[in-house]
Amino acid sequence: MTHHRIDTERPATTRRETLECMIWAGTGVLWTVASGVPVSLGLLGKAEAAEAVTKGFTFLQISDSHVGFDKAANPHALDTLTEAIAQIGALPAKPAFMIHTGDITHLSTAAQFDDAARVIGGARLDVHYVPGEHDVIDEGNGQAYSQRYGKGKQGAGWYSFDEGGVHFIALVNVVNLRAGGLGQLGPEQLKWLADDLRGRSASAPIVVFAHIPLWTVYADWGWGTEDSAQALALLRPFGSVTVLNGHIHQIMQKVEGNVTFHTARSTAFPQPVPGSAASPGPLTVPAGELRNFLGITNVAIRPGANDLAIIDSTLARS
Known part of the structure; x- marks a missing residue:
């Protein structure tokens, strides 16, 4: 387990060690989150993981499949997505559904969306999507995504739903994104969020x-x-908030009060640790090591408690 600290209250370039992020590698790490405080239960074997995911209500997260990507970092992104879906099919307990946290495709073409739908459909799960910036770069400024996944959604595709006693909120922060710029939610979506939580x-x-x-x-x-x-000001009054994201193609976690932030690996290619390279572009690793950097996330919600168990697994797991 490698620990990196980043002070998010100061410019990231200062690297002041006041808030802790965590990057994991290996088979998987189980985190139990009680009242916003995560407790690591260590690396999991198959039997332990099976026991964890069969207790209560579970769902899956995949992210950044970048269907259509074919550069050196992974010339076969569709194949590794297929491997991830096969791994999902082999889970000991069927999850309730799956979320995909964006960059389904690499260039938001119809063919790439078709390929992604075909492969992800193999999981035989309901899937809740949000777009990544690579899903809204078509000539219609996101029409290709919205025509497939925008029905019944608000604005650029935000929405909420309830499942198993948990309220899920899907937000969109990639519209009008400037190259290298920060994401934006915008006033319309923030107003909707306030109304949704009221x-x-x-x-x-x-x-x-x-x-x-x-x-x-x-x-x-x-x-x-x-x-x-x-x-976050709207979310902080709630006793248990978990925020799941993609985009950075690696696992990091931060806790602020009762809010736990957790990012996911990609199923396509890794990206560098922040500040360790000239740019955040695709990170090329030896072909034999690639699957150590790709994976899926399984989240278990325990009945009668606000505890979440988060299991991150790589495609290279035995």
């Missing part, structure tokens, strides 16, 4: 998912959302 019990667990992190991982690379503070 009147809800503060004890109800909430899971928020979006593409770009809602905390500033590394501003120099645009790894954050510039108006996230307004969204």
